[in-house]
Amino acid sequence: MGKGRIEAFSDGVIAIIITIMVLELKVPEGFDLASLRPVGPVFCAYVLSFIYVGIYWNNHHHLFHIVQKVNGATLWANLHLLFWLSLLPAVTHWLGESHMAAWPTALYGVVLLMAAFAYFILVHTMLRQHGPDSALARALGRDRKGKLSVVVYLAGVVLAFVLPWVSAALYTLMAAIWLVPDRRIEHMLNE
Amino acid sequence: MGKGRIEAFSDGVIAIIITIMVLELKVPEGFDLASLRPVGPVFCAYVLSFIYVGIYWNNHHHLFHIVQKVNGATLWANLHLLFWLSLLPAVTHWLGESHMAAWPTALYGVVLLMAAFAYFILVHTMLRQHGPDSALARALGRDRKGKLSVVVYLAGVVLAFVLPWVSAALYTLMAAIWLVPDRRIEHMLNE
Amino acid sequence: MGKGRIEAFSDGVIAIIITIMVLELKVPEGFDLASLRPVGPVFCAYVLSFIYVGIYWNNHHHLFHIVQKVNGATLWANLHLLFWLSLLPAVTHWLGESHMAAWPTALYGVVLLMAAFAYFILVHTMLRQHGPDSALARALGRDRKGKLSVVVYLAGVVLAFVLPWVSAALYTLMAAIWLVPDRRIEHMLNE
Amino acid sequence: MGKGRIEAFSDGVIAIIITIMVLELKVPEGFDLASLRPVGPVFCAYVLSFIYVGIYWNNHHHLFHIVQKVNGATLWANLHLLFWLSLLPAVTHWLGESHMAAWPTALYGVVLLMAAFAYFILVHTMLRQHGPDSALARALGRDRKGKLSVVVYLAGVVLAFVLPWVSAALYTLMAAIWLVPDRRIEHMLNE
DSSP states (O other), rough: OOHHHHHHHHHHHHHHHHHHHHSSOOOOOSSSHHHTTHHHHHHHHHHHHHHHHHEEEEEEHHHHHHOOOOOOHHHHHHHHHHHHHEEEEHHHHHHHTTOHHHHHHHHHHHHHHHHHHHHHHHHHHHHHHHHHTHHHHHHHHHTHHHHHHHHHHHHHHHHTTTTTTHHHHHHHHHHHHHHHHHHHHHHHHHO | OOOOHHHHHHHHHHHHHHHHHHSSSSOSSSSGGGTTTHHHHHHHHHHHHHHHHHHHHHHHHHHEEEEESSOHHHHHHHHHHHHHHHTTTHHHHHHHHSSEEEEEEHHHHHHHHHHHHHHHHHHHHHHHHHHSSSHHHHHHHTTTHHHHHHHHHHHHHTTTOOOHHHHHHHHHHHHHHHHHHHOHHHHHHOO | OOOOHHHHHHHHHHHHHHHHHHHHSSSOOOSSSSHTTTHHHHHHHHHHHHHHHHHHHHHHHHHHHHHOOOOOHHHHHHHHHHHHHTTTTHHHHHHHTSOOOHHHHHHHHHHHHHHHHHHHHHHHHHHHHHHHHHHHHHHTTTTTHHHHHHHHHHHHHTTTTOOOHHHHHHHHHHHHHHHSOOOOHHHHHHO | OSSHHHHHHHHHHHHHHHHHHHSSSSSSSSHHHHHTHHHHHHHHHHHHHHHHHHHHHHHHHHHSSOOOOOHHHHHHHHOOOOOHHHHHHHHHHHHHHTTTHHHHHHHHHHHHHHHHHHHHHHHHHHHHHHHHSSHHHHTTTTTTHHHHHHHHHHHHHHHHHTTTHHHHHHHHHHHHHHHOOHHHHHHHHOO
């Protein structure tokens, strides 16, 4: 089965998710600088989520770039990932509006955690199809960044009930680590 | 007429439908666990509809994969299917908010029924173009799953006025049956 | 310049327009049959607009199918058409909510008229590039349906202030005329 | 790395941005001509932003048309541009609703300025990959229009606090200058 349509569909869903978050940016009531202030925290949460969705799109792009075909299980593993990503706009808005209260901060981490988990399932579904000697397997290597993410998100969820600001810092730090371009697959392709 | 653009358009519409349902997930009023509770039923309805839209996308993907060309009648049969699918977010939200009241549960089943019916029309429009000896005709076979769906959705609509929970269980059961990958077309292609 | 990306962009915008109208279908307040009733007129307006957007997508599909390349003027003529189509959801909702009051019915006709006009400009921009002997020119012929549309929409706008129901009937009639598949280009291609 | 998927993703995001602005066009309360009047300023702001997004799509189209491949840095520079464009619907609505108050007018200019800056970064990221002798470098030339834009948007932001109508006129003038087709790249391709 070709990969063209699963890429197109994923591009569509991710494009909508990343843009829909804008709708959460409510227009201020007044028209002066003071009325802009309450939008601030939601805006920061929006920027963080924009970067996370961008990271997922980049990784998704690289992941499907290195394989030639997909099977039915991959279609569903991909939909499962899109499901968790599609929850990001709602938890982003809750996080921003609550000024980082405990539950919204924890739930934001849960969605990040489940998305990371769904990505892990997707990668391993594709690995099962392509085998341990495939370009995909070599490109992934030991996937240290993926494993670190799970630990960091988990810590974020737990800490949200004690020090939500530390959770937010952890989420931001992990985004920064991912932003540093993941050259594994690019290196592979150039060899 | 090539099938590329009808696939791209359908991917776009289905991607929007599946993501728009997120917008129905209203952010809770408060910021504690208790304020999350009313979101629960809407969330469950959202998950069910997400799976249904995913099933339709998968089946749509397989259906157009096996044919080489489309005609004008197929364009309209496809739009007719997209029309019913595009009503899913609205009835999903009504179902979730009503905590499975009779009419919302029945209407949800009506939309599932009409979408199944529209899919049936789409398949038969394509069969008329490709003939009874086509790969499509052999892949479809007797379409037992499609016929079972119609019966189950009909039962769900009727039962909604007596035992709405049974209707919801039927809708969920049918989604589970569809989730079991439909290997008919995949088998065909591998032969 | 290739036509692939202008097709993809138009597909995206039209897919969003056709799906966004769903968001206008507000979920009823109550959960019984009576609470569904106010949704009725909006639903009818939605169906009509869905068919109109479907017609435009079909015609757009055929139009770009017959040409091989586009120029900068076509990009803007196409954006101009998309602009008027993107106003359809708003006027559809106004029409439905007003139960066909004079101004909403007239404005709906104005948007149909401007979209028809924008389509006319788009076609003629492409004709200027491809010349009077092109396949496009032969396929279009005298474009009687396009000219009839303009007259019918104009009549609808004027009659909206006297007999809005007649306007709505005219809009519906014209949609039905367009729905009868336009075989001109298909014929051309088969020859 | 191929450019197909970055084009498709950008098309998706830009298509959603341009269409989402419609959602900001609130349906009037009443159903007569008077109730349409408050929609007027928002409508004008919408038209201006529609043209700006159209200009960015056109320039983006031309920019990616002239290159053959993209790298990881381009993916992120492109996402950065999409981020600022995705803020346009919100500031458009704020501008329209405020009837051009100082802060909304200034903020609109800030978003235009940041989008122009992001486009500049994108172009220069691509130039670094392709070198000063590439078709891209020759097509861009001295980029006088891009530099003029930055000056005009900056002037608009400052003037918003004194003469907001002049700012709006400047934004409109700059859109008109961009609308005049940028034939640089088209010329290049024809040579």
